[in-house]
Amino acid sequence: MILQANSVTKKFGDFTALNKVSIHVPENSIFGLLGPNGAGKTTLIRIINQITGPDEGEVIFDGKKLNPDHISMIGYLPEERGLYKKMKVGEQALYLAQLKGLSHHDARLRLKKWFEKFEIQEWWDKKVEELSKGMQQKVQFIVTVVHEPKLLIFDEPFSGFDPINVNLLRDEILELRKNGSTIIFSTHNMASVEELCDNIALINKSVKILDGPVKEIKRQYFTNSYQVQYRDFNGTPFQLNEPDFEILNSTVEDEIRTVTFRLPSSKGPNDLLSAILPYVNVIAFNELIPSMNDIFISTVNAVNGNQIPEA
């Protein structure tokens, strides 16, 4: 466990930004911090970065209570990010790397390596304002990782990148994990959560409402539903003498009918197949796995629906 937040509470005046939130981030994994806008994710990230301190609770980093020595072990790419526009790229990268505790010499060596890797050596003496937004993001990424931190925090890292650079960045993030870093990853992009994250925590209205490994969460939300497609030339709806198999949906398009079934927990996919095979020619059959997007929306809605709306 590289990072552990134990019932962290943070208030701004009368507003509670975080209410007894606990998270556990295992070492060498990618951790997704999810939640709607204004849920308190950024506040939690700022506490981990020691930009603000918690009112209650504590944060344990690598077995020790979070302290200023940890600053150089954490790399942070905020959602709202930027660089000094009038400063030269290289100078600026050196400055930011030195603020993270690297010596001037080390910072220069490592930056040169990264600039070569991203093939942007010729930007070194350019002013930041001469670069495009995407180029600036690359520089920003480099200064976040250059001091080789144990823990990396990316807040919406893919915003502002074109698809090619999104791939590049994703590969870099995966490589960072391979090399032993832990990554906390805050995003609204559920597809990337599914693709990258090992564990998640979902925060809504300052309270954590869901957490755990992505696989387990998906299993929790498993509904035993299946989708069947068959050719239907005369457009007659499907009739089945099995009351256990609930039909959720049935549509026809280009003479292909798609039907969604939900099965009772006692039945499996083979039961469904053997029941329908005598009647139709099945051309496709697949299990409906809940996406993180569905889980996100249904969980947040369920919680908000049960709560008395705030005044």
Place this chain on the structure above:
Amino acid sequence: MNKIFLIIQREYLTKVKKKSFIVMTILGPILMASLFILPVYLASRQDDKQLVNVLDETGLFFYKFENNENYTFVPVISSLKEAKETLAKQGEYMLLHIPATQLNIPDNGVIYSDKQPTLNLKGYISGVMSKELEKQKLAAEIRNEILRNTPGYTAGNDTTAVDLMSETILKNIKTDVKITTYKTGSGGEEQKSFTEMTMVVGYFGSIMIYMFIFLFGAQVMRGVIEEKTSRIIEVIISSVKPFQLMMGKIIGVAMVGLTQFLLWIAFTFIIITAVQTAFPQQFKKTHTEQAQITGKSVALPNETAPAAPNSITADTGNDDMNEIFEAFSSINLPVMIVSFLFYFLFGYLLYAALFAAIGAAVDNETDTQQFMLPITVPLIFSLVVAQTVIQNPESPLAFWLSMIPLTSPVIMMVRIPFGVPTWEILLSGGILVIGFFGTTWLAAKIYRTGILMYGKKSSYRELWKWIWYKG
């Protein structure tokens, strides 16, 4: 600490490398040098002679004044009242009245004129008068010495008295002559006018402080706004404490300001010296000569010859610069310089923290107006009141304003050339330092919260809340 140093270094280097800094550094001295050179140039072209009527009731001084191409001294033998009437009739005349005294050394001169007498003339008159008085005093001292050494001289218990007297005289040999100026209006009313260099020096000092606070305080504010709008702020404060960033910025900008200030002074001197060497006729009396003169008057008691050559020559006429140097020597220079640097620095630090807080509270420069008021009002107020304080540097108003840290840097600078009791300077300085810690503490709280706030229009109530947020 290492991180603060990095921040200071970045602030300093990026600002010093800017074009605007280089342009200002070059233009500033040209402007300042022309302020010194232009009057000299203009004076050298002026050729109308001024008549000075001298009513010397002591009879000691008149023949010491020498005519030159600018001034002609004319003796007057009448009562003061008559002399003034003549002056009123003839207009262009200036009247110098040296009243006779019964007990004291006659060290007072009064100038009546409808025009402002030049510093030049006043400097010349007081120079001649003090020289003469010093001569007289020295002669008296030597007389005493001779008397004491005369074998037949028996003064009984008086010997010690004479000794004491000669000592006091020696101490007093350096004489300050006061020249007061009355401007005679058209209605014959007399108004006291001020050409005292002390005022000029004090006022110049406070204007410098005022400008420095505004120029460089605003730079701190703009720097904070830049970091906020470019959104680099969050990247940086994940590496350093907001307080470190704020102080680093404030100190960095202060060093930029000091660099510019020192470069200005250096360049100004270079330009003036260059012009002086290029046109030596216009600057006849160099100030090395001036130094010799002062050196002599100090060294007088040790010299055998009582009368030093009267080296204040008549052709001082054109040199305004030397006059300024001369006037400077009448002020307690070490106190002046130390307190100037002190008020310059801490005045800036006090306000810069507030400027930083404003920068943090807004999203862009146009929003700063509402918060600028509490900062600009005390500053502008103190500069306006400074003119009143000059007239009456000992008034309760002057005293209290030089204690309040928001106004003390400007007001105290005006007062110091007139001589302020040490305890007052120390108290005011102490309050200023405490004020600096106070505003910095307050500003740091606002800054810490403000730099991460976007999109919200901040109000004073909002800022008040921020101060009480826990870290």
